[in-house]
Amino acid sequence: MGxxxxxxxxxxxxxxxxxxxxxxDFRNYKNLRIESAVCPIIITGENGSGxxxxxxxxxxxxxxxxxxxxxxxxxxxxxxxxxxxxxxxxSWSVAADILKNGExxxxxxxxxxxxxEDESDDGDEWRTYERRIVKIDQQKISQxxxxxxxxxxxxxxxxxxxxxxxxxxxxxxxxDRLVYAFDLEHAKRTANFEHLYRQWFQMLKNGMTDAHWxxxxxxxxxxxxxxxxxxxxxxxxxxxxxxxxxxxxxxxDVRLELDGLIEKMLNSESALNVEDFYVANLAKxxxxxxxxxxxxxxxxxxxxxxxxxxxxxxxxxxxxEQKALLVSIILAQTKCQILDKGFAPxxxxxxxxxxxxxxxxxxxxxxxxxxxxxxxxxSTEPQNFELLKDDAxxxxxxxxxxxxx
Numbered sequence: 001m002g003x004x005x006x007x008x009x010x011x012x013x014x015x016x017x018x019x020x021x022x023x024x025d026f027r028n029y030k031n032l033r034i035e036s037a038v039c040p041i042i043i044t045g046e047n048g049s050g051x052x053x054x055x056x057x058x059x060x061x062x063x064x065x066x067x068x069x070x071x072x073x074x075x076x077x078x079x080x081x082x083x084x085x086x087x088x089x090x091s092w093s094v095a096a097d098i099l100k101n102g103e104x105x106x107x108x109x110x111x112x113x114x115x116x117e118d119e120s121d122d123g124d125e126w127r128t129y130e131r132r133i134v135k136i137d138q139q140k141i142s143q144x145x146x147x148x149x150x151x152x153x154x155x156x157x158x159x160x161x162x163x164x165x166x167x168x169x170x171x172x173x174x175x176d177r178l179v180y181a182f183d184l185e186h187a188k189r190t191a192n193f194e195h196l197y198r199q200w201f202q203m204l205k206n207g208m209t210d211a212h213w214x215x216x217x218x219x220x221x222x223x224x225x226x227x228x229x230x231x232x233x234x235x236x237x238x239x240x241x242x243x244x245x246x247x248x249x250x251x252x253d254v255r256l257e258l259d260g261l262i263e264k265m266l267n268s269e270s271a272l273n274v275e276d277f278y279v280a281n282l283a284k285x286x287x288x289x290x291x292x293x294x295x296x297x298x299x300x301x302x303x304x305x306x307x308x309x310x311x312x313x314x315x316x317x318x319x320x321e322q323k324a325l326l327v328s329i330i331l332a333q334t335k336c337q338i339l340d341k342g343f344a345p346x347x348x349x350x351x352x353x354x355x356x357x358x359x360x361x362x363x364x365x366x367x368x369x370x371x372x373x374x375x376x377x378x379s380t381e382p383q384n385f386e387l388l389k390d391d392a393x394x395x396x397x398x399x400x401x402x403x404x405x
Contacts, residue, residue: 004246008338008371016343017374018058018151019104020097025077025089027053028400037393038099038374040365044382044405045397051378052157054397055348057094058376059153060109060132063144063180063187067155067348069173072111072130098151101343105150108135145184152181152337154330155348161355164314164322168259168302175303176228178329179235181337181345186231193224197299204286215283222278225298226271229262232301243308243332250363251328252321253308260301305329323355327364334373347375353384362387 017038023029028050043051056075059067066075077089095108112133115126134141136150154177163170179186200217208214236256247253258264265274278297289295305314305325314325330347338344347368353361365387368375379385382405385392394405 008335011338012344012372014101015099016101017346018096018098022095023057024093026057026092040368040388040392041376042385042392042394043378049397050400051397052350055350055376058348060094061096061107061151062153063147067157072132100150106137107150148184152345153348154345156352157350171303172301178333179231183231189224189228196221204290218279218282222275225262225278226275228298229266232258233263238336239332242336251324254325254328255306255308257304259304261296262298320355324360344373347373349375349377351378
């Protein structure tokens with residue numbers, strides 16, 4: 001056993017994970033409570049029974065919009081009365097008792113609705129606003145990023161089977177989720193950048209000619225953009241270095257790259273020079289953005305993955321190879337997080353065994369068991385998890401009800 005593997009074993013002796021999960025009016029669950037051990041959790045049931053909803057609820061215990069990137073209002077339970085009236089719950093909540101290296105904490109999040117006067121309508125109209133609130137150990141907190149100090153989650157969903165195909169936006173979002181684990185401010189930066197970009201676009205669309213105001217927004221966008229690019233570069237370098245020194249014995253080695261103008265400029269230019277370029281480029285292309293919205297910057301960066309042995313881009317690999325490459329990234333990220341943060345992430349693996357052959361499926365399960373990870377794994381095929389019969393908890397989901405299997 002190499003030094004990093006021995007260190008990982010040592011660091012995961014103290015458990016980290018969820019001990020109790022409670023859902024209220026979340027998706028198809030009116031009330032659900034799961035008492036869970038900090039071990040692999042296998043959830044089986046038919047498609048559409050609510051397996052993924054449980055994983056999504058856990059993902060909301062971390063910063064961000066969850067594994068489906070859903071709007072807050074979409075998550076509320078919808079039910080019928082006498083098969084005619086369709087009603088939506090007023091709110092939803094997710095709470096959990098967790099362990100972080102053996103220390104107990106209570107965390108929770110919920111949808112909060114507030115009503116206030118709409119100032120744009122001279123006070124004649126009232127509008128309802130929905131926002132997400134977060135509590136840690138019964139104390140309300142203002143920043144979602146604080147959750148990352150107590151729990152971290154990495155997920156794989158069936159939608160990610162096509163991660164390496166199509167446009168770059170899903171890959172960029174996946175990359176930024178990986179960065180969040182090491183840089184708790186990254187989520188805030190990306191959200192602020194997107195807000196400023198929309199504001200800038202709207203100003204141009206409305207014919208804004210105030211150069212001072214435009215320059216102020218562009219300067220803020222450039223500063224955030226360079227910070228975002230730097231954080232992405234640091235994550236890619238970290239994972240590439242780890243994979244090069246600790247290649248996996250079953251899953252393929254990957255090489256990760258960033259295909260983005262700002263990220264590439266940081267290879268040879270100082271952050272200050274790149275920021276100056278970014279500001280000038282935004283000003284120069286104010287007209288172009290109204291025609292095609294294609295201003296080059298961190299909002300256009302692509303995340304490239306290569307099958308190292310074949311020197312082949314992931315999009316040209318087979319479906320099974322693509323799934324194996326994705327698992328390689330997840331395993332490397334998991335190990336790096338443990339070594340860097342000192343506690344293990346929770347893995348949320350939705351139908352992860354699809355497109356994996358028996359050898360790779362069992363290898364993944366063995367690695368989860370060997371690292372003492374809590375992994376919540378869904379499947380329609382319980383027979384795939386015979387390897388974990390003595391080491392995991394098994395649950396069955398049926399039409400919004402969860403039973404111990």
